[in-house]
Amino acid sequence: MKNIYCSIILIFLTLCLYAEDGHQLWLRNSNPKPVNVVCSKTSTSLTIAKQELQNSWMGETGASVSLVIKADKAIRGDGFRIGKNAIQANTESGILYGVYELLRRQQTGEAIQEEICNPSYDRRILNHWDNLDGSIERGYAGQSIFWRKGSDVFTVTEADKKLWQEYARANASIGINGSVLNNVNASQLMLTSDYLQRVKAIADVLRPYGIKTYLSVRFSSPAQIGGLKTSDPLNPEVAQWWKDKAKEIYNLIPDFGGFLVKANSEGQPGPQDFGRTHADGANMLADALNPFGGIVMWRAFVYSASDEDRAKQAYLEFMPFDGQFRDNVIIQVKNGPVDFQPREPFSPLFGAMKKTTVMPELQITQEYLGHSIHLAFLAPMWEEFLQSDTYQNGAGSTVARCTDGSIFPQKYSAIAGVANIGLDANWCGHHFAQANWYAFGRLAWNSSIRSEQIADEWIKLTFSRTSENRDELALDWNLNFLSPVKQMMLESREAIVDFMMPLGLHHIFSANGHYGPGPWWAPKGMRKDWTPPYYHQADTLGIGFDRTSSGSNGVGQYQEPLRSTLSNVSTCPEAYLLWFHHLPWDYKMKSGRTLWDELCVHYDGGVQQVRRFQKVWDQAERFVDRDRFVDVQEKLRDQSLNALEWKDGCMLYFQKFSRKPFPYNLERPMYNMDYLIEKDTKRVGEYHH
Numbered sequence: 001m002k003n004i005y006c007s008i009i010l011i012f013l014t015l016c017l018y019a020e021d022g023h024q025l026w027l028r029n030s031n032p033k034p035v036n037v038v039c040s041k042t043s044t045s046l047t048i049a050k051q052e053l054q055n056s057w058m059g060e061t062g063a064s065v066s067l068v069i070k071a072d073k074a075i076r077g078d079g080f081r082i083g084k085n086a087i088q089a090n091t092e093s094g095i096l097y098g099v100y101e102l103l104r105r106q107q108t109g110e111a112i113q114e115e116i117c118n119p120s121y122d123r124r125i126l127n128h129w130d131n132l133d134g135s136i137e138r139g140y141a142g143q144s145i146f147w148r149k150g151s152d153v154f155t156v157t158e159a160d161k162k163l164w165q166e167y168a169r170a171n172a173s174i175g176i177n178g179s180v181l182n183n184v185n186a187s188q189l190m191l192t193s194d195y196l197q198r199v200k201a202i203a204d205v206l207r208p209y210g211i212k213t214y215l216s217v218r219f220s221s222p223a224q225i226g227g228l229k230t231s232d233p234l235n236p237e238v239a240q241w242w243k244d245k246a247k248e249i250y251n252l253i254p255d256f257g258g259f260l261v262k263a264n265s266e267g268q269p270g271p272q273d274f275g276r277t278h279a280d281g282a283n284m285l286a287d288a289l290n291p292f293g294g295i296v297m298w299r300a301f302v303y304s305a306s307d308e309d310r311a312k313q314a315y316l317e318f319m320p321f322d323g324q325f326r327d328n329v330i331i332q333v334k335n336g337p338v339d340f341q342p343r344e345p346f347s348p349l350f351g352a353m354k355k356t357t358v359m360p361e362l363q364i365t366q367e368y369l370g371h372s373i374h375l376a377f378l379a380p381m382w383e384e385f386l387q388s389d390t391y392q393n394g395a396g397s398t399v400a401r402c403t404d405g406s407i408f409p410q411k412y413s414a415i416a417g418v419a420n421i422g423l424d425a426n427w428c429g430h431h432f433a434q435a436n437w438y439a440f441g442r443l444a445w446n447s448s449i450r451s452e453q454i455a456d457e458w459i460k461l462t463f464s465r466t467s468e469n470r471d472e473l474a475l476d477w478n479l480n481f482l483s484p485v486k487q488m489m490l491e492s493r494e495a496i497v498d499f500m501m502p503l504g505l506h507h508i509f510s511a512n513g514h515y516g517p518g519p520w521w522a523p524k525g526m527r528k529d530w531t532p533p534y535y536h537q538a539d540t541l542g543i544g545f546d547r548t549s550s551g552s553n554g555v556g557q558y559q560e561p562l563r564s565t566l567s568n569v570s571t572c573p574e575a576y577l578l579w580f581h582h583l584p585w586d587y588k589m590k591s592g593r594t595l596w597d598e599l600c601v602h603y604d605g606g607v608q609q610v611r612r613f614q615k616v617w618d619q620a621e622r623f624v625d626r627d628r629f630v631d632v633q634e635k636l637r638d639q640s641l642n643a644l645e646w647k648d649g650c651m652l653y654f655q656k657f658s659r660k661p662f663p664y665n666l667e668r669p670m671y672n673m674d675y676l677i678e679k680d681t682k683r684v685g686e687y688h689h
């Protein structure tokens, strides 16, 4: 009897010990060894650096570590030189980044030899699409960590500060050095004094961690909150209003980063409302910020209800202004020409704007990749994008090199990621979505690290219990946890492409929720380019969007030889086939199958893949604490069901056009299309647009 009690108590203790809610992210406590940290200067940032070393040191017991701020030409920006027991940098942030790097390497067992680590991009920024009422556009992890409903928002609590500090620390640990605190669909209230006071409070917490604060601004603010008659950028009073506003902000926040602007896009106000151009608007704001060293990040995400191929519009609108922007304006371009789809070719603006600074915008939040339900590791998607060759300055002109200052002279270099962070205990909704926050930071710091390395690091930091017991169990852990889970992560994005929109299909989501399948979705009167049939173009003859010269000629926006590669159906990579070509159902694929069969094989393959992920995860049970294990297990179940809806919905719908049987070796549909459409119609009511 006594034994039973003992066992129960033991099990309970074990569960408590290993119960984790994920709040600690990749910064979980370890058993530190004693260390002596020597630093010639003192400051809040350096104190943080010191404490981090003392709290997590896993190097030699009793070692002495020196932190040295000393100018060195080989070290750029907030880069650092790292050694086993020393970190040197030009800046305090550099020291902090060096400390996190050293600790990370100790914890993951990566080699530490003397070397210099410089950042790929100077500005590594999170964009929060957080509204001032606390809701988050495309957020799937709870309410905003910055804003909330009601007047309560103007009181800064200790809990707020604690959370912001944890947030800042997590960012600093992966090199992120900027945060845009509010939605690009910005409220004019953002720039009113009460809200700016809160921004100041946030900035004060983020600053010691090397993070600059930025704001999204609404272009019509002068008229809406400034009492002016217009917001015309060429009106001197308007320009003066922005100058005064900039001064007011910099008085509160001397190191304020600048503005992010979504203008004349999806109904947002902008300079075109006054017959002015994007350059007029961006330059006016840039002039207001320039005396203080601020920048303007002006988004290129624009498309109108015209007949022009949506994928071509940003390029058409922005290219004429190349060279006309101030040097503190950066054009922020989404990775793909349409909208953060599971797979898109890179936007043709990258490398094409040679006299303007361009920065990539990635989406960390999984708007189009299963929200916080699907397990989707996005590093492979970003790696694919950053390493895409634009050929704009000869072969090897990757998107990364076109934007990081390697090819074009530019005063600033920057990269942004739309955050997936909310008030959920684990910050990101899905435990594995944390890996995307992590990956964004790591790639912004070093755009050439491989997804595999990022996954490897993240798993070790996030799931190992302590390094000691990982060492003991190393073989078992590596073989039966690290390796299969890493493989699953690396394959996860492709699985989603397969069951949602393979072979270059895109934007066939139902309604505006952007979760379930909706290739059929086309309500009467809806703007065509907001409906899936516009994108898939399926008919009895075939499927795909013809962007060759016989179609919209979207390919014409790419540089040779890429243009020819993409426009020639036999050289166009199959992953982009239906992005660029409309092809007959019996078109012969490289596999020898018809296009129809191949499409079905991908849909089916995606579903089977998620089921394999379920098996991988179930086998990982003994290595993971109960809470996180169950959470992920349940989400994989939901993902599996959703994958099946995608496969059945899309295959049954496209079959109406192809009029061909599903390959007989594949699983038969389990859903009726009508059922899925009805389910979808019920869901649609929940979404706006």
Ligand code: GCW
Pocket (backbone or CB within 6 Å): 129, 137, 138, 184, 185, 262, 266, 301, 339, 340
């Ligand atoms: O993809 C669309 C999203 C909108 C978003 C917009 C943008 C913030 O559906 O929710 O608005 O992109 O990037 O501006």
